[in-house]
Amino acid sequence: MVNTTGSYEVMEKAREEGRTILTEIESKQLLRSLGISTTEIRLATSEEEAMAMSREIGYPCVLKVSSADITHKSDAGGVKVGLADADQVARAYRAIMASCRAKFPQAAIEGVTVQNMARPGLEVIIGMATDPQFGPVIMFGLGGVWVEVLKDVSFKIVPLTKADAANAVREIRAARLLEGFRGSKPVDTSALEDILLRVSEFVAQTPQVKEMDLNPVFAYPDGAVAVDARVILGE
Numbered sequence: 604m605v606n607t608t609g610s611y612e613v614m615e616k617a618r619e620e621g622r623t624i625l626t627e628i629e630s631k632q633l634l635r636s637l638g639i640s641t642t643e644i645r646l647a648t649s650e651e652e653a654m655a656m657s658r659e660i661g662y663p664c665v666l667k668v669s670s671a672d673i674t675h676k677s678d679a680g681g682v683k684v685g686l687a688d689a690d691q692v693a694r695a696y697r698a699i700m701a702s703c704r705a706k707f708p709q710a711a712i713e714g715v716t717v718q719n720m721a722r723p724g725l726e727v728i729i730g731m732a733t734d735p736q737f738g739p740v741i742m743f744g745l746g747g748v749w750v751e752v753l754k755d756v757s758f759k760i761v762p763l764t765k766a767d768a769a770n771a772v773r774e775i776r777a778a779r780l781l782e783g784f785r786g787s788k789p790v791d792t793s794a795l796e797d798i799l800l801r802v803s804e805f806v807a808q809t810p811q812v813k814e815m816d817l818n819p820v821f822a823y824p825d826g827a828v829a830v831d832a833r834v835i836l837g838e
């Protein structure tokens with residue numbers, strides 16, 4: 604059984620502030636409370652703070668814009684990965700702010716998140732949406748062009764059984780990529796199935812959640828980590 608108590612605190616805070624979209628920090632906090640691995644993440648509101656946090660988190664690290672008004676962070680120039688030291692963090696902070704302010708002059712920018720850089724893995728997407736007919740459904744697919752161009756995804760209706768989770772992962776056309784190719788090791792599909800089941804159990808108990816987007820999740824030969832996350836609450 605997934606313990607959902609930690610998630611309520613996060614959702615309640617957003618509600619009190621009149622928000623239906625949880626920030627990346629809140630979304631990851633919620634995922635962690637459900638037992639889903641994510642990156643370490645903290646909010647910095649100045650260049651100095653970002654530098655100090657990066658020293659605590661360690662290198663390489665990642666900086667990302669934090670703004671409820673910017674949903675596609677990389678399109679806005681709001682994501683810098685592979686930062687090797689505090690100087691690079693300072694430069695990344697300035698570059699992110701300049702680019703996001705130029706592209707979205709109206710956006711309220713809360714600051715920048717500092718996170719550890721997850722080691723490279725196979726990028727997959729796990730999503731949850733509310734279908735008018737079927738209610739909550741969970742989506743699984745490979746990340747990048749696989750989902751954008753080829754629309755190679757599978758859907759399952761909540762609540763998922765273990766067999767549903769296993770099939771969701773195996774049913775995509777590119778499933779063979781998960782089994783390893785050109786010498787790469789197979790990814791830990793049981794870790795992906797575990798995330799699908801935890802998300803399913805959570806949303807089955809939490810009708811106020813309308814959408815979830817774990818995009819991407821890095822899949823490894825051992826385990827899987829959500830490196831970006833967004834949770835949207837219903838009205």
Ligand code: ADP
Nearest residue numbers: 642665674675676677718719720721818830831
């Ligand atoms: P967007 O809002 O554009 O979806 P993401 O947070 O998904 O922004 O970041 C864009 C890309 O940067 C991701 O697809 C991933 O490849 C990489 N990335 C983001 N965060 C991390 C991280 N903490 N560690 C490693 N790679 C990351």
Ligand code: MG
Nearest residue numbers: 818819831832
């Ligand atoms: Mg993303």
